[in-house]
Amino acid sequence: GRKTTSPDGKSTAHEANGEIYIAEKNKTIKNLTRDPALDIHPVWSPDGQWLAFQSNRGGGDWNVWVADVSSGKLAQITRIIGNERVIGWDTIGNLYIDLGGSQLVVKVIELETKLK
Numbered sequence: 001g002r003k004t005t006s007p008d009g010k011s012t013a014h015e016a017n018g019e020i021y022i023a024e025k026n027k028t029i030k031n032l033t034r035d036p037a038l039d040i041h042p043v044w045s046p047d048g049q050w051l052a053f054q055s056n057r058g059g060g061d062w063n064v065w066v067a068d069v070s071s072g073k074l075a076q077i078t079r080i081i082g083n084e085r086v087i088g089w090d091t092i093g094n095l096y097i098d099l100g101g102s103q104l105v106v107k108v109i110e111l112e113t114k115l116k
Contacts, residue, residue, distance in 0.1 A: 002041060006048040011069075013042040013051055020053055022069060032067050033074070039065075045089050050111065052077075052087050052095055064097050068115045075114035077106055 001015035012023045018038040023029045033039040037057030044051055051067045062084045064077040078085070078097060086098040095106040 004042055004044060006044050006069075007046055008048050011048070013044065015040050015042060015053075020051070020067075022051075030072075032069070032072060041084070041087070043087055043089065045093050045095075046091055047093060050093075050115070052089070054084055054087070064095075066095065066111055066115065071115075073115050075111070077111075077114070078104065 003012055003014040005012050010025050014021055014023065019031050020033045020039045020042050021029055022032050032051065033055070035055070035057050037055050039053050039055045042051050042053045049069060051069055053065055053067070054062050055065050056062050061081050063080060064085055064087055065074055066077055067074050077095065080099070088096050090096065093108040095111060097104040097106070
């Protein structure tokens, strides 16, 4: 599956068996998502605090979720019927989600509130 390195180079996130795992340089591996649904396409925030990903949990439609890498807390960001989305971060940590013709921007402050 897809593998991506954290901004500080100390960890990698990879998808395997429908889950997203974080592997630390010290060889510790943890399952970040732990759900029977498919969790795919992990993308690190610029500070490495969060990981955005797509999941079909809760009904089969692909939605965007964000995980706090340290605590493991998850928050569902979108509730949209449809397919996979292109997601990315800007340099200050705002999350961008392609909605197919328009774009959703989730500000850092909103993510902090959802992941408290």
